[in-house]
Amino acid sequence: MCNATTQFLNNESYSSNLLQLISHHFSKEKQYCFFLDIDGTLSEFHIDPSQSFIPKSTLQTLQQLSDLNISVIAVTGRSVKVAAQLFSPLQLPIAGTHGLEIQIDQENKLNTCVDETDISLLQHNVHKACIPYPQLVIENKDYSVAIHYREYPELAEVAKKIAHDIQCMHQKFKINEGKYVFELLPVEADKGQAIQKILHHFNFSNILPIFIGDDKTDESGFKIINHYHGVSIKVGEEETQAHYRLKNVADVAHFLDLFSQFLKTHFSRQSGVSHGEKACLN
Template sequence: MFSSNTESMTDGEQFISAEDLIAQHFQPEQAYALFLDIDGTISEFHVDPQQSFIPKHTLKALENLQQHYPIIAVTGRSVSDAYRLFSPLDLAIAGTHGLEIQLSQQSDIQHPKHHLNFDDLYSDIEQACRDYPALLFERKKYAVAIHYRSQPDLEADVKVIAQALLKKYSALKLNLGKCVVELILAQADKGQAITTLYTQLDLNGVTPIFIGDDVTDESGFKTINDLGGISIKVGSGATHAKYRFKSVQNTLRFIELFLAFSNNNKTRQSHVLTTDGEITCLN
């Protein structure tokens, strides 16, 4: 397990390769659980978030990796949207930054308690942004995201609009991401979601891995560090994560290598040498 250091942040660009991370920090006898963000982590950004996708070969690798270790999504997307992207996988998902939690597609979604009328919020956002046709609104059950990916120079304007709306909707907070400002219930927190899933999935003694790319993933990195796990940020910028991948492609490469590592361990552990020198399979 890894020592905890949740208070310090680094802002350098000392990237590690997937090969070096596994070779230096993964142990054959250790159990792992892989927590994954989606956008900017295993899916490239698109101007329209609905055009984003997870590569088919990555989905296949994750499906095979599930035979060895739990795979959990921790995303700003809704649970239903995350399942769409991960199809055909069935996995535990913390959606809308942890406001929705579903352990599998057969289980009930765990919802937050609130009294906010999101129809009113959405109408107010549309009215406040009427002079900005380049903005794209993403309506979720417990949040509304304002995307300005097609026109990044609108960042300051969008933040001013969102801050003004907070004065009316005190139950909300702002999540500031990459070319997106999200008005979301204040209790949304990826770190708390990871803690909840770690407990509900009975992962005590398992080394958690969390890979994310954005400011909203920082509470998740801190939680993973507290649990003695492996936290990885994709890209540059100040972070609590212990390691960095340079791009989405490095994350996808890690998943492939992690699968190979897992398969090698299974082969190694399922064959033993008998007293007469014969190899026997324990499967």
């Protein structure tokens, strides 16, 4: 971890200092594109994943960014359907299920081809293996299945063994380990590849991509952002390849608001996705 990041973590105003640290990237000519994780980044963790939500104030800040023609794109392990509900009434591009399903808007999708028969069998085997452990929460998604143990962290090794045993039976799938969850999903699933695919789709010029995430599954995204000489931001103090850090969800919300106010004050924005592709509140 670099000295600047270490000093940043030890300072009182994380989000304000981060804005100062990255301000050398800013210019009137650049386009800005935010890639944002949800859980642990925009939303606090909840014991029951279905109880998670994005605060209204954060949604309003994302609207402000959109009004400045800044592209805002979700990159999440959540399905597109669930993520869209969390952002409602905001509408924005979403890379769901770690990039297996990418919805640019209602008409444009960049989904990865996955054999649904394999997914169905995988989910069946996971549910069967978890019968002796009703404390585990099984989340079926369109392209994967997740084993959550947030409420019972002592079952971490049990959940891990179940995931590895099932993965041995299904070689087309891999295991993503997140915070209190093991998820089995196709080997093609990768947040970094999803970010790259979206950047290619929009074909931005003079782009400054910014990705904020908190989990191990976000590391591939940080690598891609670093490759594009963008701004990679890790939420939390775990080891990471991100170049910068924020302390927690509250700091993320504050940073996004400060970023919006900074650009509004210093630059007249003329970049971003087209009007039809902008995030908008109904």
